Amino acid sequence: MRAVKTVISTAGNLKRENPTMNEVNLICLRAIRDANVPKFLQDDLKLFNGIVSDLFPKIREKPVDYGILEEAIRKSCIKENLKDVDGFVSKCIQLYETTVVRHGLMLVGPTGSGKTKSYEVLAAAMTSLKGQPAASGGNYEAVSYFVLNPKSITMGQLYGEFNLLTHEWTDGILSSLIRQGAAATDTSKKWYMFDGPVDALWIENMNTVLDDNKKLCLSSGEIINMTMMFEVQDLAVASPATVSRCGMVYLEPSILGLEPFIECWLQKIPGIMQPFSQQLASLFKRFLKVSSHAVPAFLWLGTCQLR
Incomplete structure (x- = not known):
């Protein structure tokens, strides 16, 4: 019941945001997506999108512009x-x-x-x-x-x-x-x-x-x-x-990948190391990415703020 209430509240917010929208199915589809997509992993989203496409076969949702x-x-x-x-x-x-x-x-x-x-x-x-x-x-x-x-x-x-x-x-x-x-x-x-x-x-x-x-x-x-x-x-x-x-x-860490950690770290290295930033980036690309423990190892260095 709490999950249903959340979907209803989301649908009400969407209707107030778009009072001229007459398609009830579109509002329901967006409400279901907004209330459930945040809690799914990447693999779960594929199954969820398949279920939604079966429930709303003729509805084509437009990308939302958050401006x-x-x-x-x-x-x-x-x-x-x-x-x-x-x-x-x-x-x-x-x-x-x-x-x-x-x-x-x-x-x-x-x-x-x-x-x-x-x-x-x-x-x-x-x-x-x-x-x-x-x-x-x-x-x-x-x-x-x-x-x-x-x-x-x-x-x-x-x-x-x-x-x-x-x-x-x-x-x-x-x-x-x-x-x-x-x-x-x-x-x-x-x-x-x-x-x-x-x-x-x-x-x-x-x-x-x-x-x-x-x-x-x-x-x-x-x-x-x-x-x-x-x-x-x-x-x-x-x-x-x-x-x-x-x-x-x-x-999920997979959403970020390793590139943001490397770029953030390279931007904060001391000035004396700046001439070697391209070489360091090349070394990260050649050796760190292929490691199965790449992200935990990089986080262990404690050099990037993103956590």
Whole structure:
């Protein structure tokens, strides 16, 4: 039911964006694609496209022009010394679309797929477009994000805890951050990014946040209303209850390939090494690409910002 609700919400946004569009099938097709494509891998997309073509055999979908958002994302990539790979830009746009229809979402993928940079680039792009009309309706707003690792601290330090001896409530890191965001007078969006493994030890307490009521009920009696994002490598230990409540955006290293890492690294090498940049690029092409561990080995060097 949550997946169906997401498709319906997406279809409603598309109809408001294109009020003169009379083809119901086209709106349904775009809504199904927008709600499901971000969570599929490259191999899954082939099967999904086959199913969609059977369901809508006579519908020919036109490419969607994201205009100023795509341009802003590419400018943000260049500003942060990143390669504006088409696949990476598409994932940033999919992340934006997911934030429109979901208040809880997960960025899933192995190291080197661009999870961290995707939301950082999107936040910078949305901030640069503040006040301009958005493709999903309304206007773009500035974005502030807060990152914490939930597995590096205890449950009491994360959510807050009640001391049985003194009968005092001590705020946790998450509750303090959210209270600051709720008390802020600006209209910017607040993204709370949990960068760490998702498991039942701490995520189950957030099921009410990820539901439609969006409420985090603390032992202090307070009720807090905010949006949550998660950055994880996999969902091996996540419960179905949590997964069904979140929008998913999967990222793969194959989307980027090795070229962006090499180009970004060569642009940041010290000036004394600049005369040898072409030779280094040739060596990377001859030896690094043929290695089965090319991307992990390159990431291990710690010389490229994209992760």
